[in-house]
Amino acid sequence: MSEADRTxxxxxxxxxxxxxxxAELYELPQAQAFAGGLPSGAHILxxxxxPGQYAEWFATQGFEVEAWDASAEMLALTARHEGxxxxxxxxxxxEAKEVYDGIWANFSLLHAERQELPDLLxxxxxxxxxxxxxxxxxxxxxxxGPDKLGRYYTYYGEAELEDLLHAARFTVQDRRLFxxxxxxxTAGHYITLLCHG
Numbered sequence: 001m002s003e004a005d006r007t008x009x010x011x012x013x014x015x016x017x018x019x020x021x022x023a024e025l026y027e028l029p030q031a032q033a034f035a036g037g038l039p040s041g042a043h044i045l046x047x048x049x050x051p052g053q054y055a056e057w058f059a060t061q062g063f064e065v066e067a068w069d070a071s072a073e074m075l076a077l078t079a080r081h082e083g084x085x086x087x088x089x090x091x092x093x094x095e096a097k098e099v100y101d102g103i104w105a106n107f108s109l110l111h112a113e114r115q116e117l118p119d120l121l122x123x124x125x126x127x128x129x130x131x132x133x134x135x136x137x138x139x140x141x142x143x144x145g146p147d148k149l150g151r152y153y154t155y156y157g158e159a160e161l162e163d164l165l166h167a168a169r170f171t172v173q174d175r176r177l178f179x180x181x182x183x184x185x186t187a188g189h190y191i192t193l194l195c196h197g
Contacts (some may be wrong), residue, residue, distance in 0.1 A: 011070075011074055012071050012073040013073075014072045015071065016077075018183055022112050023053065028029075029049065031104070035058065035102075038101050041062060042176050043063070044066070044100065045066045045099075045104070045127070046067040046098045047070070047094070048107075049078040049108075051073070051078060052067050052074075052077060052079075055081060056082075056083075057074070059081060060083075066084075066085050066100075068087045068093070068094075070091045075087075084123065091095050091112055091120050092116075092147070094127055096128075099127055099128075099144065101129055101132055101133065102132055103127065103128060104135045106130070109136060111153065126196040129197075131196055131197060132194060132197045133194070133197040135194055138161060138190070139156075139190055140191055147186060149187060151184075158177075161191065162175075170196065171196045172195050173195060175193045175194075177190070178190055
């Protein structure tokens with residue numbers, strides 16, 4: 001069984017609690033900065049959308065929004081939001097080429113195994129239109145493994161993550177560091193990066 005196969009059922013079981021906890025848009029300033037770099041009516045992919053709180057916000061801003069997640073229960077919550085097209089899919093289903101103006105991966109790619117991330121970043125770069133905007137949020141740290149709920153995480157250092165983004169031909173425009181407490185009650189250190197393809 002892969003780490004994703006262990007993590008997805010946990011999100012299915014915790015979808016309601018996760019939606020309540022994240023009803024507040026904690027990364028709204030980052031979402032505003034991301035949206036500010038997009039053309040009017042831009043095509044956005046919320047890649048690992050969870051319950052869809054940001055997909056909904058992007059739709060209210062007049063963007064064309066696709067929202068993907070591997071958790072059927074999370075996606076069912078996302079599908080309730082008007083103006084959002086949903087797809088049940090894992091990360092490696094992304095095969096598009098120059099389709100999206102922006103891709104938003106907010107605390108989703110941290111569930112991919114370390115050896116998978118370089119390929120996923122290349123897939124994202126390929127899926128973006130030239131000069132497209134990419135937001136990624138990750139947990140800072142070292143190593144990988146399950147949290148108290150059993151969800152698998154891969155942790156990165158700031159320099160390590162930026163090196164991976166540069167290798168995938170992204171230019172980092174902005175970075176923000178902050179702390180918080182996750183769904184499992186554990187405090188952590190986080191990073192968000194706004195990039196251009």
